[in-house]
Amino acid sequence: MTNVLGLTDDPTLIAALRRVAAAADRELCEAAAPPARRAWADAAVVVVDHAAALACAAELPRRSGVVLVCPGTADLREWQAAAVVGAEHVLGLPDGEVELLAVIGATAEPEESGGTVLAVVGGCGGAGASTFAAALAWSAGRQDAGRDVLLVDADPYGCGLDVLTGLEERPGVRWSGLTVEGGRISARALRDAVPTWTQGIGVLSADRETRAQLDAGAAMAVVDAVQRSGTTVIADVGRAFGPVADALVSLAELTVVVVPARVGAALSSARIADRLVERGVAAGLVVRGPAPGGLTPADVAEVTGLPVLASMRPEPGLAEALERGGLRLRTRSPLLGAATDVLAPVGAARPRPRWIA
Template identity: 40%
Template sequence: MPDDLLVLVDPDLYDDVARCAAAAGYRTVAARPDDCRREWLTSRAVVADPAAIAVLTLIHPPRRDGLILVSAEEPRADTWRMAMDLGATDAAALPSDENRLVRSLTDVRVPRRRPAGVLAVIGAHGGAGASTLAAAVALTSVGNGSSTLLLDLDDVAPGADLLLGIEQRPGLRWQDLSLDGGVVGGTALHHALPRAGSGLAVLTSERLPTRAPGSDAVAAVIDAGQAHGDLVVVDLPRADTPVVRTAIASADLVVLVSAPSVGGCAAARRVVGRLIGDEVSVELVVRGPSPGGLRPAQVADAIGVPLIAAYRPDPRLPVRLEGGPLRVRPRSPLGRAAQAVHSRVAGQGRAA
């Protein structure tokens, strides 16, 4: 027997939705958005347009899986926020995205993907290069064929979107998410965020944020990325806040970036002791050169954490970043370090 699909759309979209429902093996059930509680609770999936989303937001039905936003054009940011608060898992613009809608309806029936890893990157001190390494690992992950989610949690930094050259692209920022302890669909999240290429979604703060991201939103977004099968890369500030502790607690691996100096070692030991602790794996990337001749292995021994990689900074990188987005060449020192970190978190063995 076919599953029921609750269709809450304008008549102009109904035929397109019905055609996709038939292709995915659903039986359509029509109802009014303001009087659909029974169908909302019993249908396998729900398709709703922006007008229906607005009505549903007013009557506050229970959050549910399998809600797909459809529209004749790209939905606005406020529509995305309302849809995700209701539990939307994907979106499609009809009729151009009919194949996408069929796939999304089909995916509702299948189990979630195998959860992927969560990598947190934090600098031991200012200028360590943690944000650049986090972005480089995310780009490397995409280059290796992995769907990737880059989360920038430093709301007073320039921003990962600026580093990747996508600061002008539309999409949700942290300040647009008000999940209040709820959940969010990974596919919907990817669709709503600005992207750097086809496989990398980026979530950062507004240029002039009115408020910092909340712990509940951070936890929900990390969970969504994992359930979607993403490698989640989190760029952390050096701050003892609930948000930072939530991200660290969710991580499979924390990568600490430090300079090979006495001061860098002292700062790194403090970060490990005060922020990271011993309940999560933490490993080291050393970004040289050393002013006093310290070797990377000596730095790792002094801090008391394993060494993943060591690399020299590219003196031409700051000039290139002034004129364009970050590009990671696989054979460059940064590219090799990023590949080593990606291999480590992807479970392909430890590279040193």
């Protein structure tokens, strides 16, 4: 199926259409108006100018997905032509390129069964949220090799998920290499561009010098696009709860709060839990050992008011592994076991966290 059919002979409009189609990773078929009926019917989006709109309206049946474009600002004649051809949008170019990108991205992106978005946040400093986010991605890739997984770094104060996964020297797109000016992004192009970790898991990280410049709109556009394409998204949002974290938590089916089994950590996590509950977010705990004072997962649940999704004993050799080439998980890894427990109920109509005493 032709993705975008462009019907205009205006050089300014053609140049704009080519830029937008390239940015959306879509094929642009340029034709004279009126086109063949098959081309008109098969295109996902048809972009026409004033003259093409009138020609198509006279010769072809109405269809959805028609956009009328014009140089500069649309005037009365453009709106009249749009009404005649049944155009759903009237956009002046080049100022309207971002909106056209969003229209093409929303209409032409291949629809698959939607993926799952999980957010991970540390209940206190040093809780190990980034490590657990990586473990979730590892487990998701291991459970369903046919489904794409994207690990997203959205913690402006973290070390970087590319470092944690051992990909810091691997070429590929980072946040600073993405331009999402309020429109949509091609999920297929993004998956091909980011560095690949184990089992085909993509990792979208931030550059060290631009970590604090993450944009909430870009983050939402990226996660929305890849989730709609059927990808499982694991987002490490950190504890800062700025605009980026709030945006991604709002998209998540479940937010996982990682808490060490210590009294101070539990009290700190209670503040995070309150913030999530205020926003109506589905959330649960992963309680991480050791418990030097004998604090149980049930105790942590009582303090925070959140259910326990999983508990885990310490991961042997974790610190050394992270210093020597990035995280790698064994089959009987406590991290992997806890991640598998968290993922088990996800994808149902509603998360079903289980209590672990």
